[in-house]
Amino acid sequence: MAPQITLYTVGTPNGQKVSIALDELKIDHKVHQIQFSTNEQKEEWFLKINPNGRIPAIVDHSRGDFAVFESGAILLYLAEHHDPDHILLPEDPNQKSEAIQWLMWQMGGLGPMQGQANHFFRYAPEKIPYGIKRYQDETKRLYSVMERRFADGRDFLAGPYSVADIACFTWTAVNQWALGPDFSISDYPLVEKWLHRVAERPAVVSGMKPSTIIQDGFRSKITAAEAEARAQEAAKWILAEKEKNAEEKL
Numbered sequence: 678m679a680p681q682i683t684l685y686t687v688g689t690p691n692g693q694k695v696s697i698a699l700d701e702l703k704i705d706h707k708v709h710q711i712q713f714s715t716n717e718q719k720e721e722w723f724l725k726i727n728p729n730g731r732i733p734a735i736v737d738h739s740r741g742d743f744a745v746f747e748s749g750a751i752l753l754y755l756a757e758h759h760d761p762d763h764i765l766l767p768e769d770p771n772q773k774s775e776a777i778q779w780l781m782w783q784m785g786g787l788g789p790m791q792g793q794a795n796h797f798f799r800y801a802p803e804k805i806p807y808g809i810k811r812y813q814d815e816t817k818r819l820y821s822v823m824e825r826r827f828a829d830g831r832d833f834l835a836g837p838y839s840v841a842d843i844a845c846f847t848w849t850a851v852n853q854w855a856l857g858p859d860f861s862i863s864d865y866p867l868v869e870k871w872l873h874r875v876a877e878r879p880a881v882v883s884g885m886k887p888s889t890i891i892q893d894g895f896r897s898k899i900t901a902a903e904a905e906a907r908a909q910e911a912a913k914w915i916l917a918e919k920e921k922n923a924e925e926k927l
């Protein structure tokens with residue numbers, strides 16, 4: 678049988694969210710690995726699927742090749758159309774609202790702020806201390822928001838496991854890429870316990886592969902020198918691509 682969905686992705690936190698969700702729902706899907714190094718995400722054919730030219734995106738063949746972009750919107754779409762057992766989103770309206778609140782919090786806060794911390798700390802051609810500190814401090818503040826959330830003894834961000842946990846997990850799991858090897862998620866012990874709890878799920882194990890940043894117990898396995906080499910390699914195409922895209926207004 679032909680796959681139900683095609684997923685256009687790369688093994689980054691935003692891409693991994695969708696891989697986890699598809700594996701949670703056991704949806705038969707095909708993966709199209711987008712090549713950032715050739716700027717494939719800005720090619721015309723892909724802009725028809727995602728006008729924003731970024732991963733992840735899906736095309737749902739079981740619903741007339743309907744295309745969805747933005748990882749948060751994809752998670753909600755999968756919950757609406759492919760989740761009869763409410764694995765991704767609770768049925769109870771208040772719990773459902775809470776899960777959506779934390780998903781929006783991740784999409785508007787944790788993802789963009791940690792993403793900027795990655796950029797200023799790892800990829801920027803100049804090391805700008807103000808930019809690095811601003812986004813690293815904000816990322817840590819957001820971790821402390823989650824830490825307070827777990828203070829009432831809850832296991833997951835919003836009632837049962839949901840899209841909120843999936844979305845926040847993939848970012849929080851790679852904390853050291855944004856914050857450096859001296860940072861330890863153990864400073865947020867309830868968040869650390871939650872990371873381990875989520876990581877036990879088989880769909881999370883499979884959905885996180887392949888991870889672009891090797892992790893062991895949510896600490897980077899690679900040395901500072903190896904991390905620097907990887908960042909330099911990625912920075913080459915990130916910066917070249919940004920210049921080209923600015924010229925072409927993509």
Ligand SMILES: N[C@@H](CCC(=O)N[C@@H](CS)C(=O)NCC(=O)O)C(=O)O
Nearest residue numbers: 689691718730731732733747748749
């Ligand atoms: N808010 C978007 C963010 C998507 C995004 O920034 N994707 C990055 C990788 S994580 C990307 O495709 N970057 C390539 C580019 O900027 O051209 C989402 O959650 O889907």
